[in-house]
Amino acid sequence: MKGIILAGGLATRLYPLTHATNKHLLPVYDKPMIYYPIQTLVKAGITEVLVVTSGPHAGHFLRVLENGKQFGLTHLEYAYQSTSNGGISDALAYAEDFADSGPITVILGDNTTDADISKAVQTFKKGAKVFLKKVPDPQRFGVPVFENNKIIRIDEKPQKPASDFAVVGLYIFDNRCFDFIRTLQPSVRGELEVTDLNNKYIELGELEWAELDGFWTDAGTFKTLFKANEYWAASSTSYN
Numbered sequence: 001m002k003g004i005i006l007a008g009g010l011a012t013r014l015y016p017l018t019h020a021t022n023k024h025l026l027p028v029y030d031k032p033m034i035y036y037p038i039q040t041l042v043k044a045g046i047t048e049v050l051v052v053t054s055g056p057h058a059g060h061f062l063r064v065l066e067n068g069k070q071f072g073l074t075h076l077e078y079a080y081q082s083t084s085n086g087g088i089s090d091a092l093a094y095a096e097d098f099a100d101s102g103p104i105t106v107i108l109g110d111n112t113t114d115a116d117i118s119k120a121v122q123t124f125k126k127g128a129k130v131f132l133k134k135v136p137d138p139q140r141f142g143v144p145v146f147e148n149n150k151i152i153r154i155d156e157k158p159q160k161p162a163s164d165f166a167v168v169g170l171y172i173f174d175n176r177c178f179d180f181i182r183t184l185q186p187s188v189r190g191e192l193e194v195t196d197l198n199n200k201y202i203e204l205g206e207l208e209w210a211e212l213d214g215f216w217t218d219a220g221t222f223k224t225l226f227k228a229n230e231y232w233a234a235s236s237t238s239y240n
Contacts, residue, residue, distance in 0.1 A: 001121050002102060003041035004095045006088060006169075007034055007061070007109030008054030008081045013221055022057040024109035025064055026225070029232040032064055033219055036112035036232075038071050040170075044118040046105055047074040050098040052091045054081035087191025088169075089181045096178040104177075108169030112228045113216040114235070120172060120210060127206030129172040130154075130198060132165040133216050141166035142195040144209065151209055153202060156187065156195040167198070168216055 011023035018026070024034040034051070041049055049068065053061055058080055068076030079094040092106060105121055120129060130151075132144060138161040144151045145162040154167055171194070180200040184192045201207040215235075219228040 001044075001046055001124070001172075002099060002104050003044075003046040003049040004092065004098070004104050004106045005034065005037050005041070005049060005051045005109050006091045006106065007051055008084060008086075008091050010055050010084050011220065014225070018057075020057075021060050022053065022055060023220070024053075025057070025060055026219075028112060028219060028225070028228045029236060031232075033112070033228075034061075034065070034109050035071070037107040037109055038065075038068075038073070040107060040111075040113055040115070040117065041105060042072045043116060044105065044121045046121065047072060049073055049075070050077045050079055050095050051109075052079045052081055052094050054084045054091070085191065087187070087189075088194035089184055089192035089197045092194070092197075093178060093181050093192075099175055099178070101175050103172065103174045106171045106173065108218065110219045111169040111216065112219060112232065113168075113170070113212065113214060115212045115214040115216060117170070117212075124172050126174050127204070127208065128174065128177070128198060128201040129208045129210065130167050131170045131212040132209055133168050133212045134164050135166045136164075138164050138166050141168075142198070143167070151202060151207060154195045154198050156193055165211075167195070168212060169218060170212070171198070173197075173201075 007024040011018040025032045081091045142154045143161040145153045187193045217227050219225040
């Protein structure tokens with residue numbers, strides 16, 4: 001299993017902080033934000049990682065991450081997404097060659113969690129798996145719609161969420177995801193949405209889900225960036 005960290009975009013919601021560097025390099029307590037998704041992958045036994053980035057500060061990753069050996073990675077690559085607003089599925093398409101026909105675990109670069117997903121990674125065989133978390137503001141995320149404990153569809157940023165679960169930015173896909181991405185059409189936001197990719201697997205009856213244990217937050221807004229800093233500062237003694 002290989003890992004993909006999606007760390008592109010302009011992060012305009014965090015201006016003026018992101019005038020200076022890529023969002024995923026901003027500090028979360030005592031580490032750059034992207035360290036946390038790297039640690040999630042390494043803890044799951046994934047040591048070959050591709051970082052997909054974009055925008056004017058893409059080169060900053062090289063100085064921060066270098067070759068990845070300090071994290072326990074055996075191989076680290078970088079890809080450049082030419083459109084900063086192309087969407088998550090568009091960014092994921094740049095990982096096709098790196099995946100080398102195998103399955104992938106994908107995590108957004110602004111997601112921080114102390115969850116252990118190693119069992120899900122080790123037992124994955126086919127289809128797709130998404131991770132869910134109950135949140136106070138599900139309208140910011142993809143929201144699952146359940147029927148008999150099975151996800152029958154995922155709604156992207158619904159005004160009236162069908163549940164208080166959010167699909168967090170952590171996914172496992174088999175290699176067919178790249179073929180499915182080629183069939184996607186841009187959403188009303190002009191992006192290739194990961195929700196549409198997940199719904200492709202739902203249509204085939206091949207999407208599984210699990211509730212993520214432990215702490216999780218994205219860090220894409222001032223409020224959630226503060227929340228991430230607060231948590232990791234409080235847990236730093238046990239974490240380090």
